[in-house]
Amino acid sequence: MSDLGLDELGDLDDGGQYAAGWMHEGAGFEEDDDGEEGEEDEGEEQARDEAVAVVNEAHLDDLVEEEDEESEDLPVVSRQRKTGRTQSAQGQWDPIIENVSLEALTEKMQTIARVELSSALEWGSGIRKPTMGFNSKGVARRELRCPFRGPANCNCPALLRVTEHEEDGSWTLERKRGAPHADHTQSNKKRGLPKHIACNVTSPTKMKLPAAKLKQVVREKFGAVSTDTLKQITSVRRRKKMKEQDQIVPRDQRSTHGGLQLWVDAHSRQALESKGTFGPHTAYVCGEPRLDSETGLITIAYSTENLLLNGYRQGQFGLPSILQVDCTHRLVLEGHLCMLFGTVDVAQHFHAIGYGLCSSEDEYTHSHVFRCLKKEMERLVAERGAAGASI
Ligand SMILES: [Zn+2]
Secondary structure, eight states: OOOOOOHHHGGGGOOOOHHHHHHHSSSOTGGSSSTGGGOHHHHHHHHHHHHHOOOOOHHHHHHHHHHHOOOSOSSOOSSSTTSOOOOOOOOTTTEEEEOHHHHHHHHHHHHHHHHHHHTTOSOOOOOOOOOOSTTTTSSSHHHHHSSSSSTTTTOOOOOEEEEEETTOOOEEEEEETTOOOTTOOOOOSSSSSOOHHHHHHHSHHHTSHHHHHHHHHHHHHOOOOHHHHHHHHHHHHHHHHHHHHHHHHHHGGTSSSHHHHHHHHHHHHHHHHHHHHOOOTEEEEEEEEETTTTOOOEEEEEHHHHHHHHHHHHHTTTSSSOEEEEEESSSSSTTOOEEEEEHHHHHHHHOEEEEEEEOOOOOHHHHHHHHHHHHHHHHHHHHHHTOOOOE
């Protein structure tokens, strides 16, 4: 309705929707439309039509003005929009911790997850996709819900809200009021493993257990379980294990030099630094790794800054440097030998310096890993010495 001519205005008293909308605002015309029409004579009806026309003209100006403001949505309804009602955030969320650093917030959330979610490790993501950045009030918010949500589990309504404040960069954690956890052991799943059992048998400590021991633990914890459930437990654990392995080397690249090269590239010092995950305890590839796809020979040395410095620290005390080296089979995913490089202090305690990955335990491998670790350690000591940092 961008332009409203007089012809259209003439139709307005026919009881159409425009007239109905205007009647609502006009004075006392609704009553005339009631069931009393039979008693009215023609004269009265004519008078009413004229009156409506007058009212219509009186509203014409209003209409034109309103059209300027809202070019659509006729008739104009005076009722307040539902979305216009302000809902106070206060009183709906109970603060757990307010205005703390990100580290304190993360630690608190881990504690809450451990206590409330038992075997599940973290809170789920929010119902709504969070908008990025800060809103007009200078906060960025995200809602986290209990992973035992949905009709398949126990419809747990528990909700947390994380708020980041723009002005001081602090964080606040709140809990939805009146939404306690449901009984997580209830399962409405029609097929598959109940979530509380699935979470329990795939926790990091349970993943380390051998199958027979795990079966015993499950029976102690959940009572008797059927053969089907035991099969489901096995497959859930297998899937989880495969997922973890795929994160290290993609499945299609497994047992190939390409996959190994991928791992080496992803764990070089430069790659880890650019990813922002490098620290004194981050394992990275030291020196130049040898990956020969033709001969199938592989030698990679890797360590962390802190472990490398063990070699230097040992040399600072009366004893001459003593190195211990040994290889272990069947430790790594790709099946290579794992070579441990270490030293012993005055109190005869062993300290690891670094590790080597190799395809064969020969002289070249030993010297290559030793050279890589030694060079990296010397570089590190020189760098830290020049920067005046602790060694
Ligand atoms: Zn819950």
